[in-house]
Amino acid sequence: MAITNVSPVTTYITAVKDEETAAENYAKMDATTSREVTTFKEQAASITSADGLLKNYSVLQVVLGAYGLGSISGETAVIKDLLTQDPTSASSLAKKSDNATWLAFADAFQTWGQNKGSASATPFTSDMINSIVSQFEESQYENSTANQDDGIGNALYFTRKMSGVTSLPQLMSDPTLLKVVETVSGYDPDQFGALNYDQQVSMLKNKVDLTKLSTPKEIQQYAEQYLALLQINPQTPDTPATMMDLFGGDTGDQGIVALFGVDGSSSSPGDLYSGLL
Template identity: 50%
Template sequence: MGLGGISPVAQFLIAQKNEVQTAADSVKGDSTAKRMVADFQQKAPSITTADQLMNDYSANQVVLQAYNLGALASQQAVERALLTQDPTSSSSLAQTSQNASWLAFADAFASMGAGNGTASSTPFTSDMITSTLGSYEQRHYETSDAQQKNGVGDALYFTRKMQSGKVKTVDDLMADSTLLRVAEVVSGYDPDQFGVLDFDQQKRIISSKVDLTQLTKPESIQRYAEQYLTQIQMHPSYNSDDKPASMIDLFGGDDGGDGILSLFGGSDSGSSSSGLF
C-alpha cells in the first residue's frame, strides 16, 4: 500500500492493524534478517552457556534485538554480567542497576545466571524460541527505515510495550531508550538536547512531565503514541538518527567503551561484575 501523503498518525493506525504478520513478512523479505532467524532457529536448542550465545553473532543479535537491547552487542561486560549472575541475588547487576530492561533479560536467562553462565539445559524451549522470534520480527519491522522515518516504529513499540503492563515506574520507562524518546518528545523536548543532560536531571524532568498512572488504559496509551507522532510531524528535527541517552548509555554506550563499568574495574574480559554497585 502506498503511504505517500498519509499522515504519520494514519500510517500508525494502518500499521497497527496487522503488525505481527507484516513484521514476519518484513523479515522474510530481508535476506540478512532471514538468514539470522534461520541460524537462531537451528542453534538455539543447543545453547546452554553464556559463551555460546555471546559468541554466536546471529543468535546474539536476534536475542538482544528481541529485548530491545541491541546496544549491549558492544557492551559485552554488561551482557556477560546479566547472563552469568543470578538475577535474584541482591548483588547482581540486574538487581543493583534498577534497570527493568536488564532485569527482564536476566530473568529470561536465569537458568544460566544461576549456574554462573551455564545452564543444565537450554533456556531456549520451543515456546521461548517462538516468543523471541516474534519479538525480533516486530523490532526488525519497527526499526526499519520505512517505520522510523516518521516515528511510526517508535509509536508501535511504545504502544505494545506500555500495554504489556510491565512499565510501572519512571525508572522502568527510562531503562528503555525507545520509551524514553517518546516521553521526551511528547513532553516537548528535543531528544538530542535532552540526551546531554545527566541521568538525575532527566529523571527529575520526566517524573514531573509523565504521569504513568494515566498510561494504564489502552486508549490513553494510544492517544499518547499519537501525540508523539504529531509532535514529530511538527518538529521533524526531533526525528534524527541520534537517540537519547538512557540508562543503557549511562552504563556504557555504543562506542565500544564500557561506560560506568570502567569506573568499577569492569571490562570485556569476561570477568564477573557482581560487585559493581
C-alpha cells in the same frame, strides 16, 4: 512499513492492530532479517550455556535484538553478567540497574543466571525460540528505515513496551521510551540529553504521570500524540544508543551509573536547563 501518502498516525493505527503479522511479512521480504531468523532457528537449540551464546555471534545478535539490547552488543562483560547472575538477587547487575529491558533479558535466561551460566538443558525451548523470533521480527520491523523516518517504529515500540514500565527510572533507562516521552513533554531530545540525570528527573517527574499510561488505550493515545507532534516538529532518526545513553548520559556520583562504581564528571548546562523549565 510506511504507506505512501498516508499520515504516520493512520499507518500506526493500522500496524498496531496486528504488528506481529506486519513484522512477520516484513521479515519475509527483508533478505537480511530472513537470513538471521533462519540461522537462529537452526542453531539456537544447541546452545546450553552463556559462554556458548556469547561465542555464537549470529544467534546472540538475534537474541539481543529481540530484547531491545542491540546497543550493547559490544559490551560482552555486561551481557555475561546479565546471563550468569541470578536476576532475583539484589546484588545482580539486572536488579541494581532498575532497567526493565535488562531485567526482562535476565529473567528470560534465569535458569543460566541461577546456575552461573550453564544448565543441564538449553533454555532455548521451542516456545522460547518462537517468542524470540517474533520479538526480533518486530524489532527489525520497527527499526526499518521506513518506520524510523516518520517515528512509527518508535510509536510501535512504545506501545509494546510501556505497559511493563512502573517507575520513572525504568522509563529513563530505555532510550526509545524516553525519546517518545521527551517529545510529548515538549522537550527536544538532543537538548534534553545534554542535561545531567538529576536535571532530567526533575523535569520529567512534573510531566509524566505513569498512572495515566496504565491501559492499552492510554498508551496508544500517547503514541499517537507523539506521531502528531513529529509532523509539526520533525526529528532526525537517531543512530543506535550507547550503553551510557541508557542511563541519561550522567557519569556523576548522583547518576544511576554510580550503581556500577562508574566515576566521572560532566558540565552542568544550567542555561539550557533554566531555559527549558
